[in-house]
Amino acid sequence: MPTFSEFGLPTAVVNTLTAAGIEEAFPIQAATLPDSLAGRDVLGRGRTGSGKTYAFLLPLVARLAANPAPRKAGKPRALILAPTRELVTQIEASLAPLAAATGLNSVIVFGGVGAQPQIDKLRRGVDIVIACPGRLEDHVQQRHADLSAIEITILDEADHMADLGFLPPVKRLMDRTPKDGQRMLFSATLDGGVDVLVKRYLHNPIVHSVDSEQSPVSAMVHHVLHVDNASRFDVLTDLAASPGQTIVFARTKYGAKGLARKLNSAGVPAVELHGNLSQNARTRNLAAFSDGTAAVMVATDIAARGIHVDDVNLVVHADPPVEHKAYLHRSGRTARAGADGTVVTLMLDDQVSDVRSLTRKAGVNATVTKFRGGTHPVLQEIAPGERVFSGAIVLDVPAHQDNGSGQRGAGAARSGGNRSRRGGRPQGGGRSQSGHSEGGGRSQSGGRPQGGGRSHTGRSGAARTR
Incomplete structure (x- = not known):
């Protein structure tokens, strides 16, 4: 398998991965990184456990770090939507060392906990929002978050979001992001509601399928x-x-x-x-x-x-x-x-x-x-x-x-x-x-x-x- 140093990632990112003992890319990462780093919309199919998290975190961090911009209150530059609170938390854990190495920051947004700490972070300005759809939509409706400056949008476990009935808020949130932004969607299956999202929001996406749901x-x-x-x-x-x-x-x-x-x-x-x-x-x-x-x-x-x-x-x-x-x-x-x-x-x-x-x-x-x-x-x-x-x-x-x-x-x-x-x-x-x-x-x-x-x-x- 190729090593991460072969993809043109920032030196700080590669060094952070190496320090954690991460050198070789999994198939989903090796397949998608050339296109995602080039700014293409990507549709990746791979089951949970195939390495999808780094497949989208690495290009997100690399692209934001390559084009630094001042943080603006309530206007993040990147959005990651995920179906469960636990997944949001774990994506943040994977992002944290990469963000620290490149000077980026993030906030996690989901229900079941107090909203005020999330609002405070949004107001101070963040680069990346990792969120469940429901609570983020609340913040948007109350004008604590503005998605008009989003450069990269990622939908993780898209089929599970569809299964849980999150498609309506996902669509409403996606409609608020710029149409010319980069979008990446990762899912174990591409049927039903996921196909609707692909056709509506991804522009001429590159499709990479490294395994099937049954693999x-x-x-x-x-x-x-x-x-x-x-x-x-x-x-x-x-x-x-x-x-x-x-x-x-x-x-x-x-x-x-x-x-x-x-x-x-x-x-x-x-x-x-x-x-x-x-x-x-x-x-x-x-x-x-x-x-x-x-x-x-x-x-x-x-x-x-x-x-x-x-x-x-x-x-x-x-x-x-x-x-x-x-x-x-x-x-x-x-x-x-x-x-x-x-x-x-x-x-x-x-x-x-x-x-x-x-x-x-x-x-x-x-x-x-x-x-x-x-x-x-x-x-x-x-x-x-x-x-x-x-x-x-x-x-x-x-x-x-x-x-x-x-x-x-x-x-x-x-x-x-x-x-x-x-x-x-x-x-x-x-x-x-x-x-x-x-x-x-x-x-x-x-x-x-x-x-x-x-x-x-x-x-x-x-x-x-x-």
């Missing part, structure tokens, strides 16, 4: 465990207590909350992530999972797209998703940027037909194992290693305080549960790319891939990627 399934091992109601939670607990970081998906917010509580009661430190939590609780819980304080994150589909956590090598669908796109999005939390991963679906008797249809449409050839009660050798095959039950996560929400979920005293992790899942298994797996923007992959600290995939003695570590 990650080849890097994953898929299992379907046909269980009964009596053994479902025992199986889930066994998998959750294995070495490594695990994401468990539930269909509903209350289901996620209930599973997280039951796992904690069983001694497996778990946090929850869903829409009923306040933004502060979501941020704390994600941080606890990211740093290994929590062994497990139990999430609804809010986490299926747009959050990128290192070291996730096991995804468990405690509740099978409704359709195959959700299966692929959820499963994409593992096997990121070249690493391997394992995906497990728990299937009850009345779900057999639905799960068969789901895996067929997703292009998945899953190993099906049927058992009733007790343990099964397949659980050690799926997740090798000693099961550890170190105690529940300590919550920092007082019992009398509502954490924003409608429930009292359940929500944000502090630092309890003395079990860290990092270091408890063989390390390896991928190209390290600073920031949390795009999943785990091959380590670049030594230049070439190191390890990768699942070890027979435990799950291998996944590095931070872009």
Whole structure:
């Protein structure tokens, strides 16, 4: 793969990447950078975890730094729209060292937190706004933000924004940006609402497609465990207590909350992530999972797209998703940027037909194992290693305080549960790319891939990627 020094990026940018051990470009980056750096509109198709974040951050920073301009109150020069608060935060984390190296600044804009700090930063003048559509539209309507000076607009995870119903505010925001500005759109799929955005806002775009939505399934091992109601939670607990970081998906917010509580009661430190939590609780819980304080994150589909956590090598669908796109999005939390991963679906008797249809449409050839009660050798095959039950996560929400979920005293992790899942298994797996923007992959600290995939003695570590 080409190195970033070959693309004509500013020396400060290349040095910042090199200092973080990032030297070789991923395919989506190598494909799009020549055109995006030249100012062309770019349409990039690549699944989450393919390296899209740097594919748009690098040309954005390079182009703004090459043409410095005084900051004006409320009038940013670049706009990045993303579907979730977590993704906005993680894009900012990837941008921060690049912006610092080139003298640029940014603000993140989303709901669920106070608006005034965002307004204050906008009034002081920023170069780059990274935002969810709803809150940014509020600022625009209240004249705290003016998009008439936008030079570069980026739509990240465009298909997810369409799925979440964000197309109307996205269109209204795009209509306020100059028609002659550069626009880049990145998406895992290009159907439906995404195609509408492409035709309306991109001018003669260069199209780069490095993989399909289904391409990650080849890097994953898929299992379907046909269980009964009596053994479902025992199986889930066994998998959750294995070495490594695990994401468990539930269909509903209350289901996620209930599973997280039951796992904690069983001694497996778990946090929850869903829409009923306040933004502060979501941020704390994600941080606890990211740093290994929590062994497990139990999430609804809010986490299926747009959050990128290192070291996730096991995804468990405690509740099978409704359709195959959700299966692929959820499963994409593992096997990121070249690493391997394992995906497990728990299937009850009345779900057999639905799960068969789901895996067929997703292009998945899953190993099906049927058992009733007790343990099964397949659980050690799926997740090798000693099961550890170190105690529940300590919550920092007082019992009398509502954490924003409608429930009292359940929500944000502090630092309890003395079990860290990092270091408890063989390390390896991928190209390290600073920031949390795009999943785990091959380590670049030594230049070439190191390890990768699942070890027979435990799950291998996944590095931070872009």
